[in-house]
Amino acid sequence: MLAMQPCLFSVLLLNVLCSFVSALYFHIGETEKKCFIEEIPDETMIIGNYRTQLYDKQTAEYLPATQGLGMFVEVKDPDDKVILSRQYGSEGRFTFTSHTPGEHQICLHSNSSKFSLFAGGMLRVHLDIQVGEHANNYAEIAAKDKLTELQLRVRQLVEQVDQIQKEQNYQRYREERFRQTSESTNQRVLWWSIVQTLILVAIGIWQMRHLKSFFEAKKLV
């Protein structure tokens, strides 16, 4: 048991560090807002990790940003309602769980108000977004529930199957929406053809009657 403690601690520590391993990065301007879309079923957890670096002209390389520079993270649900709107430091981790299935929008922009910080340069943002089953921290789960290796593996499989099931439910809901849109288009086309024919006939009749009365008035007919 005593031998387990440092082992577990180092596993947890390394897993924490794992989330700050340099993932994909991109450049963002000062007032620029970068948005990412995640189409997810409901009750799905999303964990986002980001790390920023600022270009230092003196050393001509990217250094970790100063403490004053933070990122503003805003998450909107499919109904355009804001579910997360917070400012984090130069390094941050944001988590949210979806309550409605659909397209969630995650937007990031820097909160820099001092123009001298950027000096016309770009901010380098390392971003990593984990969705659903990937967001689970298995080392933590193993430690909390005291699972053996086999039990943890099976637990991972259960989480994966759970995610597959949620996605399929969401797919059924999406297909229903698609079908509704197609049927609405069908209805509109049908309705419009009928109305157009009626308008044409009515206009034709009105034109002839109006002109006939006009010519009769002018004594040309």
Next chain:
Amino acid sequence: NMMYGSLRVLLQVLWAQLLCGWVLGSELTFELPDNAKQCFYEDIIMGTKCTLEFQVVTGGHYDVDCRLEDPDGTTLYKEMKKQYDSFTFTAAKNGTYKFCFSNEFSTFTHKTVYFDFQVGDDPPLFPNENRVTALTQMESACVSIHEALKSVIDYQTHFRLREAQGRSRAEDLNTRVAFWSIGEAIILLVVSISQVVLLRSFFSDKKTTTTRVGS
């Protein structure tokens, strides 16, 4: 007992170093405005097998330019106006690889692009997995089920993207039909009324001329 303890420490150190070779894959969907270009960078170690897969989800003709460059700037992959593609390569050099998506050929349609950049293998579930003992039958079964489920999730993602594309087209069609119906009704009314008014104006002038000539 002490040897066992130090062996565990050694294994953890080894795992920590090996972790550097296992960078998690990144999967993102982002919006690409018209006339814009978006680049992503990743530091890759030599010898890692990487896969870049992208698909245009919504917008215009559902196509985008994609370009992948290695640390020296040599283009490894370049395709113009592609809707979907998958490219696998093994990193020949250490350094920062860059891939860009460009919508510069489009004047007013902004696009939503999905990409999945897998670098190396997924990190294993356990720190000292496979290094000390071979897997039992149960564990191997679990590993193969895990791989199968990963591919199921992958197929689901692709299906979802295709469906999103189809749905986006259907919704576009729906709005277009609505606008066109209203537009055509207005055009019909305007044209027919102006026809009658114009015709009336022809005859009104003629009558005045006739009257003048008469007297």
